[in-house]
Amino acid sequence: MIWNRVKPIIALEATEVRRVSDETLVERIANGEVRAFEELIQRYQTPALRFAFRLVGDLHEAEDLAQEAFLRVYRNAQRYNYAARFRTWFFQILVNLCRDWLKKKKPLFFGEPPQVAAGAPDPSQAMEREWRAKAVERAVQSLPPQQRMALVLCHFEEMSYREAAAVLATSEKAVESLLVRARRTLRVRLLEFR
């Protein structure tokens, strides 16, 4: 009984916690180990933020969504199904949060206009590169949310169709169909960069 109260206070050794799997970390979070949660944030903060940014197009909103996803992991660690991969579960939470955010139909933030870095070797090339990057960003963000999610999961997060299907709660065939439509649209919208 006393041990259960003391255990959360004891911080795990940093080297020990880095060796364990995500699933074990969730188990430890469920037991109240804060150090395990810290490690999980370190592992997933970059993919979470980038995923949310690519969906909502705004850094501050993306940070809020990623933070909320971590909070839900912490709160619901007890309910985690150990048969599923943590990555899939985490992205399911994040996808649901982003989906709710997108339903509110907030205008997408397209960022600052392209700027040339001072001292760039060839300003026209740098400008063109920036311009192209913005065009790609706009083209991706103009896709319907479900297509955008499938594209971001499979292309940027390098998930298999099966994993993406699990995250999006759909079939592999549906993921493939979403990707085909997304790429077809992008090919048309980015025709000028051929």
Place this chain on the structure above:
Amino acid sequence: MRCFQVRRRLHRFLDRELDPEASRRVEAHLCGCIACRQTLADLVHVKDLLEEFRAPDVRDGFAARALGSALIAPAQVRAPGTRWFSAMAAVCAILFLTWAGFRIGEAYSSRPHQDVIQSALASPVEPDF
């Protein structure tokens, strides 16, 4: 393999989702078909362009903020057996409400109907001579 069959599999081929045998057959077709190679090149071009969509890096302090927000709202640690206790309490409450409903219903049905008595008193039947 025919062109339409290959084009149906090109996205899976690009994403390495085809099994080795199907991949070999697609590759064999691509070697001899300029049109399908062009379709694949278009897809590869889109995929390359997507690399331009860079996302920002995590800003300093994000991990600390995420950790802080979680620690302010502590994890819902559930004591073992709490779920069963809640379910039993809910069942007991439903049973009690059902029993109470029956008792109240019985009490009302055993009383004479006030409306009928009042209407009878208000309009007495005239004797028919």
